[in-house]
Amino acid sequence: MTAPHTLLTVDAHDRASVRRRDEAWLEQQWADPATRVLVVAGAQVRPRGGRIDWVRPDETPDGLRVLLGERDDRAWFALVTDRPDPDEPGWAGLRDLLPLLAGDAPESRADAPLLLHALGIAEWLAVTRFCPRDGTPLEPRAAGHELTCPRCGRTQFPRTDAAVIMLVTHGEPGADDELCLLGRQRVWPRGRFSTLAGFYEPGESLEDAVRREVAEETGVEVGEVSYFGNQPWPMPASLMVGFVGRATSTRIEVDEVEIEEARWFTRAQMLEETRTGTLVLPGGVSISRSLVEHWYGGPLPGQW
Numbered sequence: 001m002t003a004p005h006t007l008l009t010v011d012a013h014d015r016a017s018v019r020r021r022d023e024a025w026l027e028q029q030w031a032d033p034a035t036r037v038l039v040v041a042g043a044q045v046r047p048r049g050g051r052i053d054w055v056r057p058d059e060t061p062d063g064l065r066v067l068l069g070e071r072d073d074r075a076w077f078a079l080v081t082d083r084p085d086p087d088e089p090g091w092a093g094l095r096d097l098l099p100l101l102a103g104d105a106p107e108s109r110a111d112a113p114l115l116l117h118a119l120g121i122a123e124w125l126a127v128t129r130f131c132p133r134d135g136t137p138l139e140p141r142a143a144g145h146e147l148t149c150p151r152c153g154r155t156q157f158p159r160t161d162a163a164v165i166m167l168v169t170h171g172e173p174g175a176d177d178e179l180c181l182l183g184r185q186r187v188w189p190r191g192r193f194s195t196l197a198g199f200y201e202p203g204e205s206l207e208d209a210v211r212r213e214v215a216e217e218t219g220v221e222v223g224e225v226s227y228f229g230n231q232p233w234p235m236p237a238s239l240m241v242g243f244v245g246r247a248t249s250t251r252i253e254v255d256e257v258e259i260e261e262a263r264w265f266t267r268a269q270m271l272e273e274t275r276t277g278t279l280v281l282p283g284g285v286s287i288s289r290s291l292v293e294h295w296y297g298g299p300l301p302g303q304w
Contacts (some may be wrong), residue, residue: 012113013071020067020143029075030057030065036076038115039063042083043123043236044091045115047100052111064125066144068117071110078118080125080144094119094235098285120234121145124158127236131156163233164209165197165240167291168222170247170264180270180295181220181247183254183262192280192304193263195288197240210243218262219253222246228294231287242287244295267296274302 019025029035036054038045039061047053054076063081070076084091094116101112121144131138131149138147138156147156171178182193198213200206207225214222228242252262265279270292273279282288283303293300 013069013076013117015069015117016067016075017145020145021141026065026067026143029067030077032075033058034074036074038068038076038078038118040078040080040118040122041091042081042126043119044084044093045097045119046084046090047092047097050100052097052100052115054111064140064144066118066121068114071114076114078122078144080122083126098283101285116232116234120232120237121158123234123236128156159237161238162200162206163197163238163240164200164206164213164243165195165287165291166210166214166222166225166243166245167195167228167295168214168220168245168247169295170250176268177266179247179250179264179266180292181214181218181252181262181264182292183218183259185258186260189280191278194282195291196259196262197288198258200241206241207243210245214245214247217255217259219251220247220262221249223248228291229287240287242291244291270296271300274300277302280304 033056035057037057037060038052038054045052057077060079061081063079066078066080068076068078097115101115125140125144125147128147129138130136131152131154133152133154134149136149136151139150140146141148141155145158148154168181169178170181181196183196184193196214196217198209198217200209204212210225211222214220222245224246226244228244230242231240233240250264254260254262265273270279274281280302281292281300281304289303
């Protein structure tokens, strides 16, 4: 099985974690005009000309310097400031930036891992302000990657919520009548479907999380579960772990809470409906699209 190749999982930068406490090196890089910085207000950035706007250190406002790492023989930082004024136009969160990252410009695609790193840290900094033990305001350390309580000394690290995302199939693998299960949420436009997903719960394996979520949302029972790949998804702080599950039943009974409708598709049905637009699949930036097209055996038309 081939792991997914999406815009959010390629060309990772060197995070240079050993440099995060090297204040002399950090200052040297900040003084270098070749260094590039992304200004992040809250968890939003302001693109310019259809691209992520990287600037020189001397072009940034006051804020917290977060070392992202090294790439292309230069250092990359995020400069994290307070949330932007709601009346100030042009600021965008990650969901609004996904079409930009999926554009034709190679530099936009290369920006994806750096952008996810920056926004993931910024979101964590925005919501993690006080020590959970004694309520003291936390102080940043390690170039923005740690928060320490000056009173009790307890250190907080960025948190990631593990979530499973799965393509469920039924029938002989590769056969014309093999089925693929997709679902849709009530808030989505008609015709929009995706793979099922849900959060991991404490004390269960990821494979059991797949089985539980599919059963809860659609009533379909899953047996064998195989790992597919993973994708960072900082909206606000998730790691999507992809699986393929083999269903042992086909009867659908949706929960009508998270899932309004679920359907089985053959490959022929999927191709026909994506061509006519009656079935709209997630965009190519997502692991969901990779799961579906891996099962289908090639690219499919249309996307969100």
